Amino acid sequence: MHNRGWRSIYCVTKRDAFRGTAPINLTDRLHQVLRWATGSVEIFFSRNNALLSGPKLKFLQRIAYLNVGIYPFTSIFLIVYCFLPALSLFSGQFIVQTLNITFLAYLLGITISLVLLAVLEIKWSGIQLEEWWRNEQFWLIGGTSAHLAAVIQGLLKVIAGIEISFTLTSKSTGEDDDDEYADLYIVKxxxxxxxPLTIMMVNIIAIAVGVSRTIYATNPEWSRLLGGVFFSFWVLAHLYPFAKGLMGRRGRTPTIVYVWSGLIAITISLLWVAINPPSSAGSQIGGSFSFP
Structure with missing residues (x-):
């Protein structure tokens, strides 16, 4: 419609014009996000691409539609960022080999910009800080799962001509009078x-490997370990709702999940120490790492 010259107005009424139900459990929510992201990828690869549209589309409209079309592709970089802290702990080398004034100033500028952007989003939308944080958490969960799958499906459709079949999301029925949130605990x-599960396990195991190697090292460098562990914990903090969703109903947490996670982490840690003895670990850890 905008490409043909039509104008649109965003109308906000006092009373809700429409109301509906939304998927409440993790599985259906991810399928819904997958459907949205796949539609965006299809539009990006179609003739309605904002870059290839006609002259009637305004510049800001092109930017807005381009953002809608390319946001699923950020999942590729997001996956890399989530694995970087674990790779740092596995290799014993910090993400940044040398910290200098230029890098720290650049990092500080980006951090302040992100914080100010978050404050503006909270003030503009009128939501609470906790709600904003939950949205950030689900953005990472959806970005590493549904968005990545949408990009893969979109590329398969463009390159190989494979059609995409959507899975309809079931909505909350409210048939359980005892617990209106009964559907929330359904894990499919x-x-x-x-x-996301792979990211969680790799970061947990990487933390165990990094701690064990530092403890057994002849010259342990705890500052480097804390740097890698901090970023891994930051990734895990974003994935906490995902882990909680996998547990299902409260009080019915499958203990076997904790048991296997602990056994795998301990086993890999012991194997790493056996392959890389403390004497060589100390020499490998002592790489170049300087503060300004």
Missing amino acids: WTSLMIP
Whole structure:
């Protein structure tokens, strides 16, 4: 419509014009996000791409539609960022080899910009800080699962001509009078859960490996360990709702999940120490790392 010259007005009424139900459990929510992201990828690869549209589309409209079309592709970089702290702990080398004034100033500028952007979003939308944080958490969960799957499906459709079949999301029925949030605790396995689960396990194991190697090192460098562990914990903090969703109903947490996670982490840590003895670990850890 905008490409043909039509104008649109955003109308906000006092009373809600429409109301509906939304998927409440993790699986259905991820499927819904997948459907949205896949639609954006299809538009990006179609003739309605904001870059290839006609002259009637205004500049800001092009920017807005381009943002809608390319946001699923950020999942590729997001996946890399989530694995970087774990790779740092596995390799024993910090993400940044040398910290200088230029890098710290650049990092400080980006951090302040992100904080100010978050404050503006909270003030503009009128939501609470806790609600904003939950949105940030689900952005990472959806970005590492549904958005990545949407990009893969979109590329398969463009390159190989494979059609995409959507899974309709079931909405909350409210049939359980005893617990109106009964659907929230339903856990249905889907392949979309594999990337976030892999990120969680790799970061947990990397923390165990980094701690064990530092403890057994001849010259332990705790500052480097704390740097890598901080970023891994930051990734895990964003994935906490995902882990909580996998647990299902409160009071029914499968203990086997904790048991296997602990056994895998301990086993890999012991194997790493056996392969990389303390004597060599100390020499490997003592790489170049300087503060300004």
